[in-house]
Amino acid sequence: MRKARASQHRANGPKELVPFHRPWLGAAEQREILATLKSGWLTTGARTRALEQAVAEYVGSKHAVAVSSGTAALHVALAALEVGPGDEVITTPITFASTANVIVLQGAKPVFVDVEPDTLNVDAEQIESRISRRTKVILPVHLYGQPCDMETVLRVAQRHRLLVAEDAAHALGTEYHGRRVGNFGDLTCFSLYATKNITTGEGGMVTTDHEELAAKVRLLSIHGITADSWQRHGDGGFVHWDVVRPGYKYNLSDIHAALGIHQLKKIEAFWRRRKRCVEMYNAAFQEVPEIRLIPAKGDVKHAHHLYPILLKTEDLTSSRDAVLQALKEAGIGAGVHFRALHLTSFYSKTFGFKPGDFPHAEYASERLLSLPLYPKMTGREVRRVITQLKDILRRVKKKKTF
Ligand SMILES: Cc1ncc(COP(=O)(O)O)c(C=O)c1O
Known part of the structure; x- marks a missing residue:
C-alpha cells in the first residue's frame, strides 16, 4: 500500500527531486577510508602515492603530483612555470573563477581570448593576436570535458616559445586525437572535487612528462621544503627538512586519496x-x-x-x-x-x-x-x-x- 502510494506520488511528480549532482561512492571506498583511519596515517602517504601512480598511468603521463584541489593544481602549476609580476597569461573568459584568480594571485595579468561560438572552448585561432612581449603561458580550459584545439594551441606556443598549462578540471578521461589529456602542455591540472568525473571529496592532480617540473610542483605544493612528512617520518629514517623557496600547503591527504584510488577504477x-x-x-x-x-x-x-x-x-x-x-x-x-x-x-x-x-x-x-x-x-x-x-x-x- 505504502509502495503504491509512493509510486503514485512519483507519477504525479512535481516534487520528485532530481538533484544537480549525486556522488557515487561504494563499499570499496568505505573500506579504504576505514583502513586509512585504522592505519594511523592520515596525511600524505602511501595512498596518495598510489593514487598519483594510478592517475599517471591512466592519463599516460610520466609524473603526477596530488594536491588539495583543482585550484591548488593551477596555482602551483603557474608558480612552477615561474609566472610572476609583469607576465601575461592567455586564457578564456568562460571558465570557473579560479582559472583566472590564480593568474592574479601570482601577480600576473589574465589576457582573455573569446570562445568558439559552438564548443565555447577558447578560440585557439585568436590566441596569436593576443600575444605580447609579456606573454608567458597559454592556459586553455577543456570546458565541460571537451578538449580545446590543442594542435593550434601547441603550434602557437611553440612558435612564440610560450609555456602551456592546461586547465583539465573537467577533463579526466578526455581524449584528443586518440590520446588522453594529461601531457599535451607542460603541466596539466585536474580537479577531483565532489562533483567531478571521479572524486576525492576535494582534491586535484598535476600531471606532466617533465621530471624537473614535476619535482618543482611537488616542492611548491609542500611549503617549498625538501623532505615532506611522508619521507621524514616514513620507514627510511628521519630526514631534516630544508626550505628551498617558500611554497604552499597544497598536499592531498591519504584520507582523500583513499576515495580516489577506487573511484579511478570505475571511471x-x-x-x-x-x-x-x-x-x-x-x-x-x-x-x-x-x-x-x-x-x-x-x-x-x-x-x-x-x-x-x-x-x-x-x-x-x-x-x-x-x-x-x-x-x-x-x-x-x-x-x-x-x-x-x-x-x-x-x-x-x-x-x-x-x-x-x-x-x-x-x-x-x-x-x-x-x-x-x-x-x-x-x-x-x-x-x-x-x-x-x-x-x-x-x-x-x-x-x-x-
Ligand atoms: C574549469 C575549472 N577550473 C578549475 C576548477 C577548480 O577546481 P577545484 O574546485 O577542485 O578547486 C574548477 C572547479 O570546478 C573548474 O570548473
Whole structure:
C-alpha cells in the first residue's frame, strides 16, 4: 500500500527531486577510508602515492603530483612555470573563477581570448593576436570535458616559445586525437572535487612528462621544503627538512586519496553512464527550437563532465535565470557554467574589461544552463528533467507574429 502510494506520488511528480549532482561512492571506498583511519596515517602517504601512480598511468603521463584541489593544481602549476609580476597569461573568459584568480594571485595579468561560438572552448585561432612581449603561458580550459584545439594551441606556443598549462578540471578521461589529456602542455591540472568525473571529496592532480617540473610542483605544493612528512617520518629514517623557496600547503591527504584510488577504477563505467544520459538529452532537445546544443567537435572523446545547453532567450519571454528558477521550483537542480569572468566586479574594475569585449562569451554567459548529469542518474530522472524543461519552455516561448 505504502509502495503504491509512493509510486503514485512519483507519477504525479512535481516534487520528485532530481538533484544537480549525486556522488557515487561504494563499499570499496568505505573500506579504504576505514583502513586509512585504522592505519594511523592520515596525511600524505602511501595512498596518495598510489593514487598519483594510478592517475599517471591512466592519463599516460610520466609524473603526477596530488594536491588539495583543482585550484591548488593551477596555482602551483603557474608558480612552477615561474609566472610572476609583469607576465601575461592567455586564457578564456568562460571558465570557473579560479582559472583566472590564480593568474592574479601570482601577480600576473589574465589576457582573455573569446570562445568558439559552438564548443565555447577558447578560440585557439585568436590566441596569436593576443600575444605580447609579456606573454608567458597559454592556459586553455577543456570546458565541460571537451578538449580545446590543442594542435593550434601547441603550434602557437611553440612558435612564440610560450609555456602551456592546461586547465583539465573537467577533463579526466578526455581524449584528443586518440590520446588522453594529461601531457599535451607542460603541466596539466585536474580537479577531483565532489562533483567531478571521479572524486576525492576535494582534491586535484598535476600531471606532466617533465621530471624537473614535476619535482618543482611537488616542492611548491609542500611549503617549498625538501623532505615532506611522508619521507621524514616514513620507514627510511628521519630526514631534516630544508626550505628551498617558500611554497604552499597544497598536499592531498591519504584520507582523500583513499576515495580516489577506487573511484579511478570505475571511471570508464561512470563515463558510459554519463554518455547514456547525454544521448537521451541530445535526442530530446535537438528538435527544440529554443535550445542550442553544445556539440562535441572533431576527433575527440568528450568526458561529459557537464551537460550545458544554450537557451535562445531571444525566443523566450523569460530570462535564463527565470528558467533556472522554474526548474528549481519543479525540483530539478540546475546550474550555470559559467558567467563570463571578464564582466565580474574584480576583473572589470581591475583590468577595465567591458561589455562587448568578448561577444561569443557574453552571448553564452546570458544563456548557459547546465542540467543534472551524473552516473547515478536513472533514465527516469533524465526523462523527468526533459519533460520539466520542455514544459517550462512551452510556457515562456514567444508567440510568433506574422
Ligand atoms: C574549469 C575549472 N577550473 C578549475 C576548477 C577548480 O577546481 P577545484 O574546485 O577542485 O578547486 C574548477 C572547479 O570546478 C573548474 O570548473
